[in-house]
Structures are given as C-alpha cells and as structure tokens.
Amino acid sequence: MRRAVCPGSFDPVTLGHLDVIGRAAGLFDEVLVAVGTNPSKSRLFSPEERLEMLRRACADIEGVRVASFSGLLTDFCTANDVHAIVKGLRAGTDFDYELPMAHMNASLAPGVETVYLPTSAGWSFVSSSLVKEVAGFGGDISRFVPDFVREALIGRLTSGDA
Numbered sequence: 001m002r003r004a005v006c007p008g009s010f011d012p013v014t015l016g017h018l019d020v021i022g023r024a025a026g027l028f029d030e031v032l033v034a035v036g037t038n039p040s041k042s043r044l045f046s047p048e049e050r051l052e053m054l055r056r057a058c059a060d061i062e063g064v065r066v067a068s069f070s071g072l073l074t075d076f077c078t079a080n081d082v083h084a085i086v087k088g089l090r091a092g093t094d095f096d097y098e099l100p101m102a103h104m105n106a107s108l109a110p111g112v113e114t115v116y117l118p119t120s121a122g123w124s125f126v127s128s129s130l131v132k133e134v135a136g137f138g139g140d141i142s143r144f145v146p147d148f149v150r151e152a153l154i155g156r157l158t159s160g161d162a
C-alpha cells in the first residue's frame with residue numbers, strides 16, 4: 001500500500017487544493033489529506049470546520065481520507081505508514097519556501113520522500129489567503145472554491161466572528 005499525505009491548513013480548501021489532491025490520488029493507493037491544527041496560528045475556520053469542509057470536498061475522490069495532525073508532519077507520516085509527502089507548488093516562491101522543509105523532513109524521516117506537483121496553470125494564483133481577502137471585499141470567489149465553502153466563508157465574514 002503506497003500511502004501519501006497532502007498536508008495543509010486548508011483555511012479554507014480551494015479548487016486549487018482539490019486539483020492537486022485529485023492528481024495525487026491517481027499516483028498513490030491512498031492519500032491522507034492532513035489538516036494542520038497548530039494552535040499558535042490564528043485561522044478563520046476551526047480545525048473541525050476545516051476538516052468537515054475537506055471531507056465534503058473530497059467525498060467523491062477515490063482513495064482519499066481526511067485527517068488532522070498537530071506537531072511534526074514526519075511523526076504523522078511514521079504513525080500512519082506514509083511514504084510520501086505531496087506538496088502543490090504554485091510558483092517558484094512556493095518552492096523556495098518548501099525546499100528547506102523537504103530537507104529537514106528527509107533528515108527527520110529518511111524513508112519519507114517529498115513529491116512536488118505543480119498546480120494546473122489555471123489555479124497558479126489561487127490561495128486560501130487571497131480567496132479570503134477577495135471575499136472580505138465582496139469579490140466573487142465562486143470560481144475558486146466549492147459552493148458550500150463560498151457560502152461558509154461569506155457567512156463567517158459577515159457574521160462578525162471573523
């Protein structure tokens with residue numbers, strides 16, 4: 001069983017994430033989409049909300065499971081018999097940020113490889129942060145997230161809980 005992990009904060013999940021997750025599912029027997037629940041970072045959605053949105057968004061992708069993790073990603077990999085970390089890259093800046101982590105992870109868990117998938121060109125500019133910013137100014141984000149995520153995001157931004 002070749003199992004991979006797709007880690008992220010997914011605050012919230014975007015269609016760019018789902019593009020990479022779906023392609024990773026075609027490369028491995030199983031893909032664990034892992035939501036990082038690092039308490040020191042403030043997020044718009046709670047870990048439970050992010051997990052629920054991911055589970056709904058990935059429900060139709062065969063071979064994908066959603067989980068959460070805190071602490072070291074390599075510890076999650078060891079505990080779940082994961083052999084590869086799959087990262088989506090949008091631009092060179094993503095690579096510059098990701099490469100040191102790949103070397104550190106290889107040092108911490110020599111049996112776990114990092115695999116990069118370039119996002120499809122149409123999603124190269126899409127990030128959770130930018131989607132939240134655009135939605136906050138009333139912009140149309142319907143092309144970048146599932147409908148139920150758009151509704152949840154607008155609800156959160158207009159409820160004053162953001």
Ligand SMILES: Cc1cn(CCC(=O)O)c2ccccc12
Pocket residue numbers: 006007008009010011016017018020021087088089090119128
């Ligand atoms: C492009 C891209 C960025 N990330 C991290 C995003 C995050 O940390 O929320 C991904 C996670 C899974 C699949 C693709 C991606």
